[in-house]
Amino acid sequence: MFRPPRCPYRSCSQHLRPDQHFFRRFGCYLPKCRSQPVPRFRCRVCLRTFSRQTFRMDYRDHRPDLNARLFQSLASGLGLRQTSRNLRLSLRCTELKFRKIARHLRRLNLNLRGPLPEGSSFQLDEIETYEARRNTRPLSIPFLIETKSRFVVWAESATIRPRGKMTPARRKAMAEDELRFGHRRDRSRRSLRRAFRRAAELSGGLRRVRLETDKKTSYVGLAIEAFGSDRLVHGQTSSRLPRTIANPLFPINHTEAMVRDLTGRMRRDSWLVSKKRRYLDLGLQIFITYRNYVRRRFNFDRASPAELLGFVPRRITETEVLSWRQDWEASSIHPLAAGP
Ligand SMILES: [Zn+2]
Secondary structure (H helix, E strand, C coil), rough: CCCCCCCCCCCCCHCCCCCCCEEEEEEEECCCCCCCCEEEEECCCCCCCCEEEEECCCCCCCCHHHHHHHHHHHCCCCHHHHHHHCCCCCHHHHHHHHHHHHHHHHHHHHHHCCCCCCCEEEEEEEEEEECCCCCEEEEEEEEEEEECCCCCCECCCCCCCCCCCCCCCHHHHHHHHHHHHHHCCCCHHHHHHHHHHHHHHHHCCCCCCCEEEECCHHHHHHHHHHHHHCCEEEEECCCCCCCCCCCHHHHHHHHHHHHHHHHHHHHCCCCEECCCCCHHHHHHHHHHHHHHHCCCCCCCCCCCHHHCCCCCCCCHHHHCCCCCCCCCCCCCCCCCCCCC
């Protein structure tokens, strides 16, 4: 039997510190999309009503039955348009579902992680892509993983300056962009700092923090800033070495190859493109969830990266990651708690 963990209204005193008997049962209703009735409740303090559905991620959704398939499709390299064709949804509906699901998954990603076990280590690298216009609006994405489990700790995009060969056409395009959007700043340090901070949050209990990167000089200072120089063991490998399985950076290179494959908009020579950086970041959250909680670490493994690190007891299915709302941080209902 479902028990509401709190009053869902933020202004109510029973939202943050609910009493044991803050609610009364208040009948039920039969939604079109389910065969079982959904129980309703009434808060004894603010007297407002809510239901079990208020605590679900698909609260107020149209076609909630398609959410898991939509997630699966976007986590398999298909674009928004092809997904909307396959699911017989409008493009707009697919876009809005994608954003809602990805924002939910960002919270889930942050809620389910915990302190890393002793012996954990990190690898970091940056990959380049672009928003809307390839020759003038490049982006850099730092990817930070836990090496052995391949758990993706963080990835988010940052604007960078266009570089490389400058043709007259490219200069003209850059001048147009500059007029429209202003000077394009290099924000890659900011996103790197954020990635390191996410790793530092998980590694508070580690005696040694092992980090592997390539030889970019700015990583040294940022890593010391995040982990402290007394704990940090920073190994650097030249990015000129062949990217084979013998390369010490193979785990991060492999993860990057996977994100390029499973996130259609990051493929090379693809029709798909991110128009805006913030939606690319949402797309990355879809990949991170799929990689960390749904997919096995390797094809011969049974466990997911998060399971190997002890964050969750088993792999989580596409339906389960989209079950309970995650907007109450650690006190959100766990995605593996019994569902309707
Ligand atoms: Zn209330």
